[in-house]
Amino acid sequence: MFTLRSRSLGWVVTSHKACRLDLIGFNLTECPVLYARFLPKKMASMEVDEDVAAEATSSSQSVAVESSSQAAGNTSNFTAPTSPAPPAQPATGGGSGSALSDVSPGNSVMASAGTVGSVSVSLHPLVILNISEHWTRQRAQEVTSEVQVLGALIGKQTGRHVEIMNSFELSYDMLDGNIIINREYYTLKEEQYKQVFSDLDLLGWYTTGDTPGPPDLLVHKQICDLLDSPIFLKLNPMARHTDLPVSIYESVLDLVNGVPTLLLVELQYTLATEEAERIGVDHVARMSSHDVQESSIVAENLQAQYSAIKMLASRVRLIAEYVKASQRGEVEFNHEILRQVNALAHRLPVLNSEKFRGEFYNQCNDVALMSYLGTITKCCNTMNRFINRFNLLHERLAMGQSISYPLPVYEEWLGS
Amino acid sequence: MASSSTGEGSSKMNQSQIAQRMWEMANNMEYYNAADEIYQYDRKQQQDILQAKPWEKDPHFFKQIKISALALLKMVMHARSGGTLEVMGLMLGKVDGSMMIVMDSFALPVEGTETRVNAQAQAYEYMTAYVEAAKQVGRQENVIGWYHSHPGYGCWLSGIDVSTQMLNQNYQEPFVAIVIDPIRTISSGKVNIGAFRTYPKGYKPPDEGPSEYQTIPLNKIEDFGVHCKQYYSLDISYFKSSLDKKLLDSLWNKYWVNTLSSSSLITNAEYMTRQIFDLSDKLENSETALGRAGLFGLDPQEKKTEDKLSRVTRDSCKTTMEALHGLMAQVVKDRLFNQIPQAQQKGQEPA
Numbered sequence: 001m002f003t004l005r006s007r008s009l010g011w012v013v014t015s016h017k018a019c020r021l022d023l024i025g026f027n028l029t030e031c032p033v034l035y036a037r038f039l040p041k042k043m044a045s046m047e048v049d050e051d052v053a054a055e056a057t058s059s060s061q062s063v064a065v066e067s068s069s070q071a072a073g074n075t076s077n078f079t080a081p082t083s084p085a086p087p088a089q090p091a092t093g094g095g096s097g098s099a100l101s102d103v104s105p106g107n108s109v110m111a112s113a114g115t116v117g118s119v120s121v122s123l124h125p126l127v128i129l130n131i132s133e134h135w136t137r138q139r140a141q142e143v144t145s146e147v148q149v150l151g152a153l154i155g156k157q158t159g160r161h162v163e164i165m166n167s168f169e170l171s172y173d174m175l176d177g178n179i180i181i182n183r184e185y186y187t188l189k190e191e192q193y194k195q196v197f198s199d200l201d202l203l204g205w206y207t208t209g210d211t212p213g214p215p216d217l218l219v220h221k222q223i224c225d226l227l228d229s230p231i232f233l234k235l236n237p238m239a240r241h242t243d244l245p246v247s248i249y250e251s252v253l254d255l256v257n258g259v260p261t262l263l264l265v266e267l268q269y270t271l272a273t274e275e276a277e278r279i280g281v282d283h284v285a286r287m288s289s290h291d292v293q294e295s296s297i298v299a300e301n302l303q304a305q306y307s308a309i310k311m312l313a314s315r316v317r318l319i320a321e322y323v324k325a326s327q328r329g330e331v332e333f334n335h336e337i338l339r340q341v342n343a344l345a346h347r348l349p350v351l352n353s354e355k356f357r358g359e360f361y362n363q364c365n366d367v368a369l370m371s372y373l374g375t376i377t378k379c380c381n382t383m384n385r386f387i388n389r390f391n392l393l394h395e396r397l398a399m400g401q402s403i404s405y406p407l408p409v410y411e412e413w414l415g416s
Numbered sequence: 417m418a419s420s421s422t423g424e425g426s427s428k429m430n431q432s433q434i435a436q437r438m439w440e441m442a443n444n445m446e447y448y449n450a451a452d453e454i455y456q457y458d459r460k461q462q463q464d465i466l467q468a469k470p471w472e473k474d475p476h477f478f479k480q481i482k483i484s485a486l487a488l489l490k491m492v493m494h495a496r497s498g499g500t501l502e503v504m505g506l507m508l509g510k511v512d513g514s515m516m517i518v519m520d521s522f523a524l525p526v527e528g529t530e531t532r533v534n535a536q537a538q539a540y541e542y543m544t545a546y547v548e549a550a551k552q553v554g555r556q557e558n559v560i561g562w563y564h565s566h567p568g569y570g571c572w573l574s575g576i577d578v579s580t581q582m583l584n585q586n587y588q589e590p591f592v593a594i595v596i597d598p599i600r601t602i603s604s605g606k607v608n609i610g611a612f613r614t615y616p617k618g619y620k621p622p623d624e625g626p627s628e629y630q631t632i633p634l635n636k637i638e639d640f641g642v643h644c645k646q647y648y649s650l651d652i653s654y655f656k657s658s659l660d661k662k663l664l665d666s667l668w669n670k671y672w673v674n675t676l677s678s679s680s681l682i683t684n685a686e687y688m689t690r691q692i693f694d695l696s697d698k699l700e701n702s703e704t705a706l707g708r709a710g711l712f713g714l715d716p717q718e719k720k721t722e723d724k725l726s727r728v729t730r731d732s733c734k735t736t737m738e739a740l741h742g743l744m745a746q747v748v749k750d751r752l753f754n755q756i757p758q759a760q761q762k763g764q765e766p767a
Contacts, residue, residue, distance in 0.1 A: 125489070125667055125671070126489050126490065126493055128663055128667065129485060129486045129489055129660060129663070130486060132486075132657065132659045132660050132663050133455075133484070133485075133486040133520070133657065133660070134553075135659060136452050136455050136657040136658075136659050136660070137455045137519075137554060137555065138554055139452070139455075140452050140453065140455035140456045141455070141456060141457065141554060141556075169550075169553035169554070169555075170553070171552050171553050185549065185552060185553075188545070188549055189549055192542065192545060192546055192549070195525035195542065196522075196523040196524070196525045197523075237659050242665070242666050242669065243666055243669065244663070244666045244667060244669070244670065245663075245666070271667070271670050271671060271674075273671075273674040273678075274493070274496065275602045275678060275683055276492050276493060276495075276496035276598050276601055276602055277489070277492070277493055277496075278671070278674055278675065278678065279492075279601055279602065279605060279606070279607060280488060280489045280492040280493070280601075280607060281489065281664065281667065281671065282675065283488075283606065283607045283654075284485040284488060284489060284654060284656060284660075284664065285664040285665070285667070285668060297737065298741075298744075300606075301605060301741045301744075302744065304605065304675055305675070305676070305744075305745055305748060307668075307672065307675075308672040308673075308675040308676045309676070309748070309752070311668070311669075311672040312672070312676065312752075348753060348754075348756050349753065349754040349755065349756060350753040350754055351753075351754060352754050360746070360750065363681065363743070363746065364743060364747075367681075367739050367740060367742070367743040370735075370736055370739050371736045371739070371740055373732070373736070374732045374733055374735070374736030375736075377699075377728065377729050377732045377733075378729050378732070378733060380725070380729075381725045381726055381728075381729040384706070384725055385726075
């Protein structure tokens with residue numbers, strides 16, 4: 001086993017200087033997997049060229065030979081959890097391939113659980129609304145319940161972080177029940193969006209539906225022609241849970257029953273935030289349900305904070321209930337979760353050093369000063385108007401003119 | 417539909433079950449939500465309306481405008497991405513009675529310059545190509561208006577905007593002009609948007625009541641004042657589809673974290689500084705005006721200086737209030753996360 005480890009590490013260091021730092025943290029058994037993934041994706045920060053790729057495949061081939069020649073029990077422990085075996089090696093795939101028998105190309109297209117994605121994704125809410133509108137529009141026009149829409153995702157990719165910022169629809173034709181993407185339409189749209197969003201690139205594609213299946217893989221392969229390693233987003237409009245029904249996948253080349261097939265790996269994603277977007281989404285989410293005009297500006301402004309704090313409170317209550325329930329024995333005692341809860345509780349107070357207090361009070365004082373100035377301005381204005389009116393009255397009296405204005409006018413003057 | 421975002425102490429299992437059952441019921445009973453009807457496009461009806469042209473007789477024909485959630489978000493994000501430069505784009509939609517409906521928007525590849533009248537001609541090719549492509553994927557609507565941004569100086573039509581819009585209203589009816597201010601949106605926490613239609617030349621509009629006051633920087637006040645009577649604003653309302661609503665609700669489950677963690681005092685610092693500079697200029701102006709008028713207590717002059725000073729006061733009040741709002745958020749967070757009494761089990765990091 002030690003020989004296996006030291007050898008695979010050695011190949012990595014000499015042939016991939018750029019990604020050495022990345023690999024140090026990784027589980028050693030994932031090295032061959034890494035080669036398989038880095039090859040298709042041309043990353044800006046890492047240059048992976050052809051002969052290096054060939055070396056990588058040969059090295060992973062040797063690793064596979066080692067693993068298959070060693071005791072099956074030991075090595076299958078290594079390969080099974082991180083299932084993907086070296087790519088395109090039918091001869092050696094037999095040994096490790098047996099561990100993957102649970103994934104059959106006919107039924108499931110997912111790589112087995114435990115595979116880790118190679119990029120981190122952040123998703124803008126605009127994309128979600130885009131897809132939702134596309135689907136609603138299609139459904140409204142076709143008036144059938146089964147509607148599937150297809151489109152492209154664009155955004156930015158820096159290193160291993162992908163930010164999906166926008167999307168547009170794609171046109172496709174149905175050929176023998178398979179979806180074929182219309183290439184000219186895509187090139188046309190690409191030209192257009194390049195004019196407006198010049199720094200965004202094609203990142204992948206989206207569709208609607210439930211869990212991904214073989215038809216999705218077919219389309220995915222077509223997109224692979226346009227882009228090296230596309231991201232695949234699936235939104236389920238008929239989802240019944242209250243979580244966001246959006247899943248993001250990327251593809252890996254795996255060995256299934258000795259045949260290299262494309263499988264999908266689910267990626268974790270976060271929601272990207274931008275202040276204007278957040279306000280827009282807030283506004284859109286809260287309006288049209290009840291158009292209650294708050295008469296108090298303060299209340300209006302605090303509404304957003306209030307809703308957020310309400311959510312926080314409900315989550316906290318949930319955790320408290322859970323802890324109480326496990327104390328009573330109703331729920332199974334889970335040390336992991338309780339440890340996390342404990343760690344979180346210890347994080348309060350979040351920030352309470354002397355320096356923070358000082359800065360915080362400074363900020364409060366600054367704002368207080370601003371409001372003081374504002375009040376003084378208001379005061380000046382009121383005084384100015386009062387003095388003007390007073391002078392006016394005085395002058396007229398002094399000049400002996402009769403006060404010819406009707407009383408209501410005076411009241412208006414004095415009152416305003 | 418019960419959304420489990422207001423957890424009332426019951427475990428998550430029960431709530432999701434309840435939500436599921438209610439969703440199933442709703443789904444079985446009406447497979448098609450009436451709210452989504454607005455997404456249907458009736459070509460015949462639209463062509464009839466275009467033939468009839470009811471807006472020719474009445475310059476004040478369109479009184480309301482409905483904007484879809486998607487269009488609003490797209491426009492706000494596009495405006496924001498321009499930073500301090502003006503950006504512009506077009507909107508797709510249709511007409512329904514005296515209401516205009518905006519379904520979608522798209523950006524135009526033109527730079528924000530002073531001569532925006534020419535920019536329209538430049539973008540014409542892009543527009544036709546885009547609308548053609550859109551029709552291929554099921555978006556049948558036509559161009560119904562244009563939007564552009566006024567970063568930091570409010571939603572109104574400048575002189576050039578007015579002439580552009582008048583031109584549009586002669587040749588491309590029905591057309592509406594929308595203005596968005598992304599910077600004020602962020603500073604006030606509410607979307608700053610206005611929809612306008614111009615009156616035809618020479619038309620004397622009936623005197624409407626004073627419109628909502630807006631803070632306008634000193635260098636733009638003249639432009640605003642000269643033209644403000646040549647157009648009127650439409651009432652804006654928004655709509656979203658049932659799927660939008662569901663997605664937005666579930667989005668909120670993750671998004672509330674960002675709401676709490678945003679700090680408007682920091683994001684708006686630059687804008688506030690500019691506002692205060694502007695305020696000081698305005699105060700100087702009104703001071704000199706006061707000095708001049710101080711000798712004679714003539715009515716009309718007083719009215720003018722009073723107006724100046726009261727306008728400055730209103731502007732200063734607005735800036736102060738925004739700063740106070742920002743501080744309120746900070747104090748709330750401090751109270752929540754920094755001040756806990758001992759021996760009380762609390763603590764949750766936004767998950």
